Amino acid sequence: MRHIISLLMENEAGALSRVAGLFSARGYNIESLTVAPTEDPSLSRMTIVTTGSEEIIEQITKQLNKLIDVVKLVDLTEGAHIERELMLIKLRAPDAERRAELKRLADIFRGRIIDVTDSTYTIELTGDGDKLDAFIGAVGEGTIIETVRTGASGIARGTRSLHL
Amino acid sequence: MELSGAEIVVQFLKDEGVKYVFGYPGGAVLHIYDALFQQDDVRHILVRHEQGATHAADGYARATGKPGVVLVTSGPGATNAVTGIATAYMDSIPLVVLTGQVPTPFIGSDAFQEVDAVGITRPCVKHNFLVKRREDLALTLKKAFYIATSGRPGPVVVDIPKDVTDPNVRIPYEYPREVKIRSYNPVVKGHPGQIKKAVDLILGARRPMIYTGGGVILSEASAELIEFTRLLGFPITQTLMGLGAYPATDRQFVGMLGMHGTYEANMAMHECDVLIAIGARFDDRVTGKVAEFCPHARIVHVDIDPASIAKNVKVDVPIVGDVKNVLADMTKELRARKQKPDAEALRQWWARIDEWRGRNCLQYDRNSELIKPQFVIEKLYEVTGGDAYITSDVGQHQMWTAQFYKFDKPRRWINSGGLGTMGFGMPAALGVQLAHPDATVACVTGEASIQMCIQELSTAMQYMLPIKIVNLNNRYMGMVRQWQEFFYESRYSHSYLEALPDFVKLAESYGHVGLRIEKPEDVEGALREAFGMKDRLVFLDFITDQTENVYPMIAQGKGHHEMELAPYCKAPQSGERELA
Ligand SMILES: Cc1cc2nc3c(=O)[nH]c(=O)nc-3n(C[C@H](O)[C@H](O)[C@H](O)COP(=O)(O)OP(=O)(O)OC[C@H]3O[C@@H](n4cnc5c(N)ncnc54)[C@H](O)[C@@H]3O)c2cc1C
Ligand SMILES: Cc1ncc(C[n+]2csc(CCOP(=O)(O)OP(=O)(O)O)c2C)c(N)n1
Ligand SMILES: [Mg+2]
Numbered sequence: 001m002r003h004i005i006s007l008l009m010e011n012e013a014g015a016l017s018r019v020a021g022l023f024s025a026r027g028y029n030i031e032s033l034t035v036a037p038t039e040d041p042s043l044s045r046m047t048i049v050t051t052g053s054e055e056i057i058e059q060i061t062k063q064l065n066k067l068i069d070v071v072k073l074v075d076l077t078e079g080a081h082i083e084r085e086l087m088l089i090k091l092r093a094p095d096a097e098r099r100a101e102l103k104r105l106a107d108i109f110r111g112r113i114i115d116v117t118d119s120t121y122t123i124e125l126t127g128d129g130d131k132l133d134a135f136i137g138a139v140g141e142g143t144i145i146e147t148v149r150t151g152a153s154g155i156a157r158g159t160r161s162l163h164l
Numbered sequence: 165m166e167l168s169g170a171e172i173v174v175q176f177l178k179d180e181g182v183k184y185v186f187g188y189p190g191g192a193v194l195h196i197y198d199a200l201f202q203q204d205d206v207r208h209i210l211v212r213h214e215q216g217a218t219h220a221a222d223g224y225a226r227a228t229g230k231p232g233v234v235l236v237t238s239g240p241g242a243t244n245a246v247t248g249i250a251t252a253y254m255d256s257i258p259l260v261v262l263t264g265q266v267p268t269p270f271i272g273s274d275a276f277q278e279v280d281a282v283g284i285t286r287p288c289v290k291h292n293f294l295v296k297r298r299e300d301l302a303l304t305l306k307k308a309f310y311i312a313t314s315g316r317p318g319p320v321v322v323d324i325p326k327d328v329t330d331p332n333v334r335i336p337y338e339y340p341r342e343v344k345i346r347s348y349n350p351v352v353k354g355h356p357g358q359i360k361k362a363v364d365l366i367l368g369a370r371r372p373m374i375y376t377g378g379g380v381i382l383s384e385a386s387a388e389l390i391e392f393t394r395l396l397g398f399p400i401t402q403t404l405m406g407l408g409a410y411p412a413t414d415r416q417f418v419g420m421l422g423m424h425g426t427y428e429a430n431m432a433m434h435e436c437d438v439l440i441a442i443g444a445r446f447d448d449r450v451t452g453k454v455a456e457f458c459p460h461a462r463i464v465h466v467d468i469d470p471a472s473i474a475k476n477v478k479v480d481v482p483i484v485g486d487v488k489n490v491l492a493d494m495t496k497e498l499r500a501r502k503q504k505p506d507a508e509a510l511r512q513w514w515a516r517i518d519e520w521r522g523r524n525c526l527q528y529d530r531n532s533e534l535i536k537p538q539f540v541i542e543k544l545y546e547v548t549g550g551d552a553y554i555t556s557d558v559g560q561h562q563m564w565t566a567q568f569y570k571f572d573k574p575r576r577w578i579n580s581g582g583l584g585t586m587g588f589g590m591p592a593a594l595g596v597q598l599a600h601p602d603a604t605v606a607c608v609t610g611e612a613s614i615q616m617c618i619q620e621l622s623t624a625m626q627y628m629l630p631i632k633i634v635n636l637n638n639r640y641m642g643m644v645r646q647w648q649e650f651f652y653e654s655r656y657s658h659s660y661l662e663a664l665p666d667f668v669k670l671a672e673s674y675g676h677v678g679l680r681i682e683k684p685e686d687v688e689g690a691l692r693e694a695f696g697m698k699d700r701l702v703f704l705d706f707i708t709d710q711t712e713n714v715y716p717m718i719a720q721g722k723g724h725h726e727m728e729l730a731p732y733c734k735a736p737q738s739g740e741r742e743l744a
Contacts, residue, residue, distance in 0.1 A: 013294070014294070017283070021286055021287055055478075059474075063471050065470070066471050070347055
């Protein structure tokens with residue numbers, strides 16, 4: 001099962017390597033990992049997308065909690081939640097026909113064209129992973145020059161929250 | 165008080181009540197060594213290799229419950245310490261290891277003797293720190309001691325760049341009495357609802373079993389364990405790390421469990437219907453094949469580390485908390501209940517266990533012309549009145565000591581269980597002897613293990629530490645040879661030790677006493693002679709039977725009921741099922 005684990009940790013040098021090291025040392029999967037400081041500069045918020053059996057996910061959350069730098073942790077997949085990922089994608093757009101088609105596709109997926117040259121479009125797109133995959137599928141592989149994805153960030157729906 | 169960084173380190177150790185620092189100097193820690201030189205409160209013990217420093221500090225910690233403190237230089241000093249740090253980590257032993265680091269402006273430049281100590285040790289410490297500002301030094305050290313000694317203990321590394329200890333820059337210092345870490349709050353009190361559930365299960369048991377581990381010793385909970393176990397009248401087994409927490413000479417103790425545990429302990433594990441696991445972590449040397457582990461049992465598991473619970477084996481009633489509190493709470497709850505354990509069921513259960521006991525699984529050939537290693541340990545037990553601190557190395561000799569030295573008190577049995585570090589025993593014994601100068605301290609070792617930290621014989625001489633070394637010299641890496649005999653058709657690949665030193669002369673060359681013992685009838689006399697020399701280190705080189713194996717044994721991947729017994733064990737008694 002795919003799980004999205006969200007955690008607050010001390011914004012200290014080396015904190016990220018403790019998490020990354022834990023996953024590699026214990027052989028846990030990481031699908032993606034994002035991290036950035038929060039409104040409280042002493043804290044970072046991390047979202048980890050991982051897969052594993054219930055037993056493994058239980059161990060992952062326990063082992064993460066055991067890291068001294070981890071302040072608080074929640075498995076977002078245990079409740080309703082929102083997941084978003086940002087993708088920047090550079091596409092071949094050599095002629096008017098192609099450009100019009102890409103513009104249309106971008107509109108359908110609520111993407112934005114953020115850079116243009118005479119032969120390329122760069123599009124910004126947010127959504128959950130499936131939506132980004134769908135866009136990639138729609139433009140077709142031959143069109144893609146480059147993609148960069150942030151990995152998922154997540155937040156609980158409703159009034160539930162992860163804070164100190 | 166205005167102090168330099170180096171002085172802060174030393175003053176802090178003093179304020180923290182640290183008596184001994186085990187260490188080895190080098191460029192990056194010279195400022196600290198200079199500060200050490202100018203005071204007498206914190207005693208520095210100079211080892212001969214940084215691995216020895218970590219093991220000695222570890223032995224000190226295991227024998228006292230206080231954190232062991234180590235000071236080493238950057239680069240090779242730090243890397244030499246890693247084995248000892250990992251050893252302490254696997255057995256949850258509190259250590260604070262101070263490593264020197266190159267000056268902060270040089271970090272990351274491949275400077276002379278630079279290694280990323282924080283990176284290298286990260287997977288084998290409870291936590292580590294790099295101190296970049298001298299203003300952070302005192303509080304970081306306080307955090308290190310707090311983390312090392314609280315919750316599930318473990319080693320903490322504090323990496324200190326040389327400029328941070330600059331003797332020419334002074335800042336105000338005050339000993340930080342308290343520290344709070346918002347992200348670290350170990351749970352020590354067991355959940356009352358869970359304790360009730362556990363007691364329900366315990367009182368309903370017909371074939372109960374108590375299985376305890378190192379956590380009882382770490383928690384200083386022997387008295388609570390004894391009260392709980394005696395109150396219930398249940399059989400109790402202990403892991404290699406748990407030995408001594410419950411007296412081995414007590415009738416309710418059925419011996420160690422696991423790979424080289426007793427037949428009765430393992431059979432009782434296999435057939436029990438309620439298992440009460442206390443401060444033990446279901447290690448694979450204990451469980452054997454997990455799919456066949458305690459197939460009939462409902463399991464209560466008490467552990468301070470939530471990650472230990474349900475890691476290897478699913479449990480029915482998990483209780484997160486400190487063993488000492490939880491045992492006291494369970495005992496209180498038991499006393500408050502009207503219901504008592506089913507006496508008749510318990511009587512039948514004990515009858516069954518006594519049948520297994522009757523196999524006398526630790527029997528060995530007592531008529532041999534050669535010195536049997538088990539015999540040496542039995543005599544060691546007798547000669548020391550069962551009251552010595554015994555450290556060991558890793559191998560067959562370690563198992564025989566665990567089986568034949570009946571530890572009645574906690575912290576008396578000091579060995580590397582989790583990492584299984586050869587070379588641990590002798591330096592650890594030095595730490596133990598420093599902690600308990602008047603106690604009898606012996607290191608049981610093998611001719612292979614002892615050579616891994618043999619240089620510490622020199623440390624022992626410098627500080628006049630009169631430990632006794634009991635070398636069970638079988639000229640083989642016996643444990644390796646045993647596996648090769650059993651699982652590789654006796655192809656003894658690289659397990660025979662050629663070109664062994666003359667240990668007697670070796671000991672003498674360090675200024676100690678050496679004795680070689682070659683006949684069974686000389687064993688006891690030699691031990692008495694050695695233990696009579698109260699102020700000398702005596703190296704006893706026992707030339708033992710080369711072919712002896714450790715029994716009983718559960719081969720890897722087998723279940724508790726599939727133990728292999730020694731050839732000379734008694735046949736099954738009437739009514740008892742033959743072994744599978
Ligand atoms: C050659 C060799 C052979 C071996 N054979 C055997 C064998 O036959 N049998 C055997 O048992 N072992 C054997 N071992 C040792 C084995 O590898 C493990 O080290 C050992 O079984 C672990 O013991 P433990 O479960 O008591 O855990 P420990 O490593 O002692 O861990 C203690 C547990 O208690 C918890 N804890 C700590 N403090 C507290 C507290 N205050 N309150 C509550 N919980 C706490 C910890 O979180 C941890 O889960 C062997 C080792 C070697 C080298
Ligand atoms: C540092 C280290 N290297 C290798 C091993 C693997 N090992 C386990 S027991 C053993 C042999 C130990 O021989 P000895 O000290 O003579 O003890 P014996 O088994 O003969 O009693 C070896 C090599 C280990 N545990 N530690
Ligand atoms: Mg040997």
